[in-house]
Amino acid sequence: MDFRFSEEQTMTADVVRELLADVCQPADLRRLMGEGAARDEARWAKIVEMGLAGALVGEEKGGLGLKAIDFVQIAEACGYAGLPEPLVENAGVALPLLADFSGNVRAAALLGRALAGEVTVTVAHPANPFVADADTAEAVLVVRDGAVHLVETAKAKIGAQPSVDPFRRLFTVEFEPSAETLIAGTDEAAAPLAAALDRGALFAAAQMQGIAQRCVDLGVAYAKERQQFGKPIGSYQAVKHHLATAQVKIEFARPVLHAAAAQLEQGDLYSRARISQAKLACAEAADVAARTSIQVHGAMGYSWEVDVHFFLKRGIALTSWWGGTAFHRERVAARVFARPLGPEHTFAREAEHA
């Protein structure tokens, strides 16, 4: 039992964090928005160079063989930066799912190109009504009646569903299911799809955790600088207490998020409840932090000039992404009402209670 990240885990995340601090500042986001482009190709090239596409794909399949716990801080960093490019959805969810079907020739071939960073893949999972980044993806893993189809986007009908978040690119995907598109039947697909949902929810939570901290940081920076009644507004108790309340939410979402990441591979009722708890806790932290930050910014908070709105919008979107509040609360309920409770079960796993 050592509930701390290893040096290696922290170092990898630091590298991503530093890169994003360099190339993904609000000014960069504004520039991209001005250009109306789907993604910043220069930034994406740098991210691809880091070789993280195969982070969660087993080494025997050409990936890095990392686990969710190794990737969770990277996803937090993406949230903190408001990264528009699909590092999290591609490397965190789509590729490990694709790798689960690498017995299929088409899947294996696509995986090779995706691991090399040549293309990205996205997922049309029943947990989400839309598909993210389908316009820039080479192919979509589509679930249809429980089975998984691999569909080249070029052969599908992609319909844009514009989001209020200028960097969320959502789509509906229509295609003709056939024996050729099918890569996994219902039975074979069930476990990988459940794992994909777990990863999707976990990394959405991680991004919201990053968003929450960014919102507090922006609020703190403004509160130190902005003067009213002859003092920085950050010296008023009301402003302090609002920001402290948001930070407390963040502090107690963090260990849940990290435990969820550490337990994800269990793939049981316990780990799923923990992931869902993390999703709820991080969404709450992001919500409180974003609203607090807007409030602290005063009238500025309502303007496009201030950066908080990027994070407010992303937080709203991710709250319902990979399952909303009701969905995740029920996953928690499934564990709470059906399994033993109490202090000795904090890190419980199904096997021990079988």
Next chain:
Amino acid sequence: MDFRFSEEQTMTADVVRELLADVCQPADLRRLMGEGAARDEARWAKIVEMGLAGALVGEEKGGLGLKAIDFVQIAEACGYAGLPEPLVENAGVALPLLADFSGNVRAAALLGRALAGEVTVTVAHPANPFVADADTAEAVLVVRDGAVHLVETAKAKIGAQPSVDPFRRLFTVEFEPSAETLIAGTDEAAAPLAAALDRGALFAAAQMQGIAQRCVDLGVAYAKERQQFGKPIGSYQAVKHHLATAQVKIEFARPVLHAAAAQLEQGDLYSRARISQAKLACAEAADVAARTSIQVHGAMGYSWEVDVHFFLKRGIALTSWWGGTAFHRERVAARVFARPLGPEHTFAREAEHA
């Protein structure tokens, strides 16, 4: 349309308020508690003298013929004072209910004595699991299978159910129902019992409104006096904001309470929803105000020495008295989901929509 109290309404309430300010201060409560007596006979005599027992009984039956709107501020005053004696339950609920059955000889005889202030009556209504003040009451109106029985307490088995609130005297009542005890069959009893519930809930709400204001007032008085870090704690923004938040709850419970009182006689889905809304809003105000007051009192708030605890406890008790949160929320839902909504329906009544 004139949503203000008449001078007469306010004057009557002022008289009660002044009497209670005189004879029902926390020091009086502490004295009574020390004596372990059911009620303060001297104080009760003064209350009886005011002739309010028949407030809500029609003039043709020997009462004052007042309406709920005339009595609501009196109930608020009782809450504010933490009055132990059953003015509200006797005059506000039991006697108007008894008067509804005054065609019955026993009921009529009892009503006469009760109006004269010789005895009190209490109600065993299905909305409450217990009966208040059965030990000092002459008789209980008991509902059994929808019919109403009038039972002399001397002939019933009274079991004490001690409450954390030293001045709430709760009981279970057992008796032998018979043709003699029966005073109203199911059909005849339905409307009077519904009206009793409405009055019970309304006046419980009114008492909680008084409790809420008392808690804020106690907190304010302490915050002005108590010094920390060289200043009265009431000059700190955090303390101010807590108390202001509680006061806002009170300000927006008040018009709901008064509208509910004004509409009570409608006896329809609209007035019932308004009464239930008042119950919920006043309970919320009392809860927030009591907790805030305890918080403002600091460590003192946790001690028996400080008066807030009387009001905290009464507030908790009244929150579930004459229907709890779930019950009243469903009465609101019955109106919201089944009747037209919108600004033109603020003072709607069933008849207009028939």
Next chain:
Amino acid sequence: MDVNYTDEQKAFRKEVRSWLEMHVPEKPLPSFDTSREGFEAHRAWERVLADGRWGMVTWPESYGGRGLDLIQWLIFEEEYYRAGAPLRVNQNGIFLLGPTLMEYGTDEQKARFLTSMASGDEIWAQAWSEPQAGSDLASVRATAVLECDEYVLKGHKIWSSRAVFADWAFGLFRTDPASQRHKGLSLIFFPLDAPGVRVQAIPQIDGETGFAEIFLDDVRVPAFNRLGGEGEGWNICMATAGFERGLMLRSPARFQVAARKLVELYKAHEAEVEPTVRAAVLQSWMDAEAYALSIYATASRLAAGGHIGAEASTNKIFWSEMDIAMHKAALSILGARAELLRSAPEAGDIGRWLDGYFFSLAGPIYAGSNEIQRNIIAERMLGLPRA
């Protein structure tokens, strides 16, 4: 206490309702904040209202009103929102400045400004804040120097609602250069097309541009444009702000209509929605009703000759928090669709809830932040000592 409408009030409601049924545009007008076209469409609507003498029913007939009391105003507002009639583009004029003009203006000023305000011929922006004077409004730096019966205005105003397209604005200026804080400020009107005025829109979080910055560079206006005495600006402005927050800025009917729509949205999605949302929906309805009832209480008191008190502050806190809660409930119901733009093919019945949510987030901030309001309540209502 009497919660029944009089026959006269009932007849009035009927009259308003039938007039609105005949005149309210069938299709919603385009936003008055995003295009000149939308702005002018709203101005045209103001003229239609004025023609029917519905522009400001509480004003004296001589200024285009009907001399009605506040209860009738509430009835009018209820019917106005019930009918889904357009937002009032001139709200800064008719709800904020108008009542203040009525109280502090000279007869000449009233004649000059009120009639054109009620008719929609002149639409007003407010110009309270400056970059360094937000919550701390008393630290206004913009100056007005009197030169032979003309003020020369200089300064930088910000968060001026409607200023992008409006005709006139009113704001605080320091007329005594040696003065500090609340003293030496005057309330002065200026035309937004005067030489030296530059207006720049502020893009908002919801993509609209309802606010603007105003740069004033030696703008000359006649001294006639000063409301009240020199140096009395702060007190007059507080009276305006009190009235704004207290009663007219947020008509209760607006929230009752929003609550009705929320209930409709909930009913349409009841099967998919978790039970806690149901409680939030019911709470929203209750809050909107509580707010309406509270305004009825205030209006009854004012109609009987009372004065507005700390309701200004309690109302502000209540409606701004209710507005956020209502929109959050709606977003919960919409779930994953909440983030879509209304133009998205799958948007369905998402309506304007998300924009409304962003807008609601500003509620605790503008018209005096809720922090300031809580201080006011604590100090003026509860009598707690100043810091």
Next chain:
Amino acid sequence: MDVNYTDEQKAFRKEVRSWLEMHVPEKPLPSFDTSREGFEAHRAWERVLADGRWGMVTWPESYGGRGLDLIQWLIFEEEYYRAGAPLRVNQNGIFLLGPTLMEYGTDEQKARFLTSMASGDEIWAQAWSEPQAGSDLASVRATAVLECDEYVLKGHKIWSSRAVFADWAFGLFRTDPASQRHKGLSLIFFPLDAPGVRVQAIPQIDGETGFAEIFLDDVRVPAFNRLGGEGEGWNICMATAGFERGLMLRSPARFQVAARKLVELYKAHEAEVEPTVRAAVLQSWMDAEAYALSIYATASRLAAGGHIGAEASTNKIFWSEMDIAMHKAALSILGARAELLRSAPEAGDIGRWLDGYFFSLAGPIYAGSNEIQRNIIAERMLGLPRA
């Protein structure tokens, strides 16, 4: 990161569990705050614990401990609460003063006080607050004057937990009469039965008397009873308070057991309870788990040589608010029965939820009010300027 217990840790859990199964009293002990009998029963239990060397597992063996790390301490606590073992009557000693003594005490002081503390032979009260020194602890007025190797103590302490029946107390005294605020304070121990000490119980809202006032009138204690240097009391006391709030004062296991009981209560009444309560029950479980995980993170960091930081403040806010929410949820489930005393015939399974609720209301207040904690978080964690 490794969230699996080692074999050694598993074996330790097993050992704790089986010892507790054999030794925990079958019937709950009477409260240690309401009677001497209950107090002595708890002291006896402390002696049983000490005999098994379970008094304070993290302490060195020389003082009756087992020299275990904080993860093992957590496992012990989990099993302790799981077993429903008695509350620790000596928590002021073992959780607060003990660790501080270990860090700042001389060898002689450790030998004198730690062993008798671990054995339960000496039960400790804390004596932090004074009537005029609550949140503002630095305004302590009690004095200690050194006279030939003895301190003469004078003053009035309040809100001393356990002081009614305890043997010893520790508190802050002004040793430099000319000093102001934080300076010139020293941390001094005194026996509660010394001549000149008068203890008076404070009846509490829940009817218990866990707190007392202590009046000190020329109480003489040897200078040996001062912990740390003269004038160092404030810093030492802050270290104690940090540790108290940060880790030991509220064991996560306590809340996890409460959450389990809440879920059981909910299940027993599911049919009668409205759906919003279900969400509150689930939230309580989640919060208790979040708190436990957060303590695991801190314990792991400390076990690896790290220091406790602002967790002290964030933990305090979190557990105190969680505690209230949990009890409120329970009261919602109990409905009209919530107000009954446990002695009422109809009380049924109401348990101690109402008492617990009253107790929880004090949570945001004691051990440094949550207002103070938010200031600390804002200033020390977030770097906001002091007022």
